[in-house]
Amino acid sequence: MNELQIKDLHVEVEGKEILKGVSLDVSKGEVVALMGPNGAGKSSLGCALLGHPAYKVTAGQIILEGEDVTKLPTNERAKKGLFLSFQYPSEVPGVSMANFLRTAINSRRDKKNPIPVAEFIKQLKEIMKMLKMDESFMHRYLNEGFSGGEKKRAEILQMAMLKPGMAILDETDSGLDVDSLKVVAEGINKLMNPGMGILLITHYQRILNYIKPNKVYVMMNGKIVKSGGAELVHQIESQGYESIKAITQ
Amino acid sequence: MQSTNTIKETELSEETVRQLSKAKNEPDWLLQRRLEALKQFENLPMPQLSYGLHVNASPNISLNELKPLEHVTNHSAQATADAEGIAIEDLSTAAVKYENVLMPLMQGKGFRNKLEAMHAAFWNNGVFVYAKNSFGNSGKNENSARAQLLLKQKQTEIVWVVVAAEENSGISITESLVSEPVLGDRDGREQNGKGNGKNYRVEVVDILAGQGAKVNYATLQRLGSNVQSLISRNAAVENRAAVDWIDVNIGGGSTRQEIVSVLNGEGASSTMLGAFFGDENQQLDITAKAVHNARNTASNMKIKGALKGRAKAIVQSFTKIMANAANSEGHQKANILLLSDTARASPIPKLEIDNYDVKASHEASVGQLDKEKLFYMMSRGLGSRDAAKLVVEGFFEPLLKQIPFEGLTDDLRHAIKAKMEDVGEELLKNA
Numbered sequence: 001m002n003e004l005q006i007k008d009l010h011v012e013v014e015g016k017e018i019l020k021g022v023s024l025d026v027s028k029g030e031v032v033a034l035m036g037p038n039g040a041g042k043s044s045l046g047c048a049l050l051g052h053p054a055y056k057v058t059a060g061q062i063i064l065e066g067e068d069v070t071k072l073p074t075n076e077r078a079k080k081g082l083f084l085s086f087q088y089p090s091e092v093p094g095v096s097m098a099n100f101l102r103t104a105i106n107s108r109r110d111k112k113n114p115i116p117v118a119e120f121i122k123q124l125k126e127i128m129k130m131l132k133m134d135e136s137f138m139h140r141y142l143n144e145g146f147s148g149g150e151k152k153r154a155e156i157l158q159m160a161m162l163k164p165g166m167a168i169l170d171e172t173d174s175g176l177d178v179d180s181l182k183v184v185a186e187g188i189n190k191l192m193n194p195g196m197g198i199l200l201i202t203h204y205q206r207i208l209n210y211i212k213p214n215k216v217y218v219m220m221n222g223k224i225v226k227s228g229g230a231e232l233v234h235q236i237e238s239q240g241y242e243s244i245k246a247i248t249q
Numbered sequence: 250m251q252s253t254n255t256i257k258e259t260e261l262s263e264e265t266v267r268q269l270s271k272a273k274n275e276p277d278w279l280l281q282r283r284l285e286a287l288k289q290f291e292n293l294p295m296p297q298l299s300y301g302l303h304v305n306a307s308p309n310i311s312l313n314e315l316k317p318l319e320h321v322t323n324h325s326a327q328a329t330a331d332a333e334g335i336a337i338e339d340l341s342t343a344a345v346k347y348e349n350v351l352m353p354l355m356q357g358k359g360f361r362n363k364l365e366a367m368h369a370a371f372w373n374n375g376v377f378v379y380a381k382n383s384f385g386n387s388g389k390n391e392n393s394a395r396a397q398l399l400l401k402q403k404q405t406e407i408v409w410v411v412v413a414a415e416e417n418s419g420i421s422i423t424e425s426l427v428s429e430p431v432l433g434d435r436d437g438r439e440q441n442g443k444g445n446g447k448n449y450r451v452e453v454v455d456i457l458a459g460q461g462a463k464v465n466y467a468t469l470q471r472l473g474s475n476v477q478s479l480i481s482r483n484a485a486v487e488n489r490a491a492v493d494w495i496d497v498n499i500g501g502g503s504t505r506q507e508i509v510s511v512l513n514g515e516g517a518s519s520t521m522l523g524a525f526f527g528d529e530n531q532q533l534d535i536t537a538k539a540v541h542n543a544r545n546t547a548s549n550m551k552i553k554g555a556l557k558g559r560a561k562a563i564v565q566s567f568t569k570i571m572a573n574a575a576n577s578e579g580h581q582k583a584n585i586l587l588l589s590d591t592a593r594a595s596p597i598p599k600l601e602i603d604n605y606d607v608k609a610s611h612e613a614s615v616g617q618l619d620k621e622k623l624f625y626m627m628s629r630g631l632g633s634r635d636a637a638k639l640v641v642e643g644f645f646e647p648l649l650k651q652i653p654f655e656g657l658t659d660d661l662r663h664a665i666k667a668k669m670e671d672v673g674e675e676l677l678k679n680a
Contacts, residue, residue: 050624050628052624053620053624073627073633074624074627074628075627075628075629075630075631075632075633075636077628078627078628078629078630079630083628083629084628086625086628089625090619090621090622090624090625090626091622092622092625092626092639092640092643093643093644093646093647094642094643094644094645094646094647095639095640095642095643095646099639100626100629100639101629103631103635103639104626104629104630104631105630107629107630107631107632107635108630141643142643158629162629162630
């Protein structure tokens with residue numbers, strides 16, 4: 001069963017059509033890469049999947065574990081296991097990373113059964129260690145003053161703590177130097193499990209040297225123009241998006 | 250002509266002044282001060298209470314509604330001190346006991362307007378806090394003593410708090426302003442609009458911080474929405490002395506207040522941390538002012554506020570560095586968050602600098618809840634209300650961290666949570 005099914009999704013932003021009928025599937029235990037040049041609509045798809053209010057779905061469906069979530073509010077989609085690692089995560093001054101994550105975890109649990117603080121801290125420390133993050137990060141205000149690389153690590157940290165069934169990673173490799181990219185990619189590989197699917201949105205093949213996709217989709221101008229196996233990555237690497245454009249036209 | 254007649258018909262008369270002074274067993278010099286003020290009261294014009302370009306906050310003050318005689322009790326301020334070397338007294342009683350100290354401090358200043366003179370003539374509730382020079386020159390005087398003032402609002406409170414901190418003394422004063430009765434309600438405003446009538450609070454705080462003294466003055470205002478307040482807090486800061494204000498406004502109907510530190514001595518400093526959260530029809534008109542009148546002086550004013558409902562706020566920060574204040578530093582910052590489409594705010598930063606060998610900065614902002622932030626937080630599972638609550642708590646948090654009184658920060662956190670409970674759904678729709 002395909003855990004995330006996107007069926008003929010049309011999305012508008014301020015009256016302008018950005019996604020023009022996108023269909024793709026991601027199963028659990030699978031990494032699906034969504035590649036494409038700048039402005040193809042990849043990040044818009046991420047926003048639309050989580051229900052960003054500026055992205056209006058005009059047609060099509062988003063099915064998560066067999067349930068149509070197209071009209072659900074953002075937080076309900078999150079509670080059903082959808083996660084978005086943001087390309088540009090918001091900074092929230094005055095709210096510590098630990099406080100935020102604990103609130104987020106508890107928002108998914110029964111009100112009478114919040115996560116015990118000791119257990120939470122233990123989990124948090126373990127994952128921070130894996131991602132080579134200093135423990136002081138948990139006390140820092142959410143993303144405030146974080147470098148680009150720190151923000152991306154913090155996103156993966158949140159993914160690890162929230163244990164989603166379906167994670168959309170939007171340009172997680174951008175802003176990372178080679179060493180950080182390795183740490184983050186290794187972290188994602190370790191976190192990957194049969195209960196989770198990943199939709200990896202990326203412009204470059206760089207991160208795909210570390211995380212092997214099961215499937216690759218190429219998006220251009222708001223449409224999926226090609227899909228295939230990992231070999232597509234190499235074609236894009238050697239010949240660029242132009243080659244795919246030429247073939248599809 | 251007409252206004253004079255109106256006043257004659259009210260309690261604001263010479264007879265009232267004499268009755269007040271007699272009931273409080275005041276010494277003759279103090280009665281004379283009141284009578285001098287009364288003369289000026291009769292002649293001075295009313296101040297301009299309604300102003301503001303984009304935001305107009307105007308307290309609704311009718312002089313003939315003031316009833317200073319209704320509440321004349323000594324020690325009506327519940328005051329406690331917890332250290333040797335600190336005295337807290339009813340101000341009228343203290344005027345006899347500490348005549349030498351108080352006579353110069355209670356000298357009628359040049360009143361700027363009718364209301365200031367009215368206060369000096371008709372104050373009905375006074376407190377004197379005296380920090381004596383008992384800590385020597387050890388320098389370990391910070392927060393060495395605490396005083397707590399609990400001031401309960403009656404129909405008309407005309408309050409005068411005088412603080413004298415002698416050389417090298419140290420004192421922390423917390424002032425709690427509440428409306429009666431407080432029934433453990435969410436923020437002391439349970440009788441909002443429930444017909445307790447219009448109440449008035451006219452309050453003056455005068456602090457003299459002598460050489461090397463450290464004074465910390467923190468106020469938590471949780472008055473009912475029926476209270477119109479006019480508040481003026483002033484500090485004169487001598488050599489190496491420091492006066493640090495903390496000012497939290499949660500309640501009140503209309504509050505107009507001014508906090509002024511005059512840095513008169515070399516090395517003097519003053520900080521001001523202000524926080525407010527207005528809702529419904531609350532009006533706040535807050536002025537924070539630092540006057541640098543000597544070399545090597547420092548001031549820092551930070552104000553954070555949130556408004557919802559139809560609340561309005563005017564926030565003026567004014568740093569004035571005089572020509573004789575070389576090597577001084579003055580900073581100010583005001584950030585206001587609007588949580589409804591009908592709330593209004595106007596921060597007015599002002600710098601006046603007459604010496605070039607100084608450092609000064611200012612920052613002012615008014616903003617709404619950032620929808621991208623809310624989306625980000627909701628994408629992790631938080632409901633819109635919880636996300637908004639967290640953003641607002643976070644907005645105040647850096648300021649709260651700087652407040653050295655745990656009780657006060659807890660009260661403020663509690664009030665923020667309570668006020669966030671009914672943030673309008675329309676705000677959270679992210680549209």
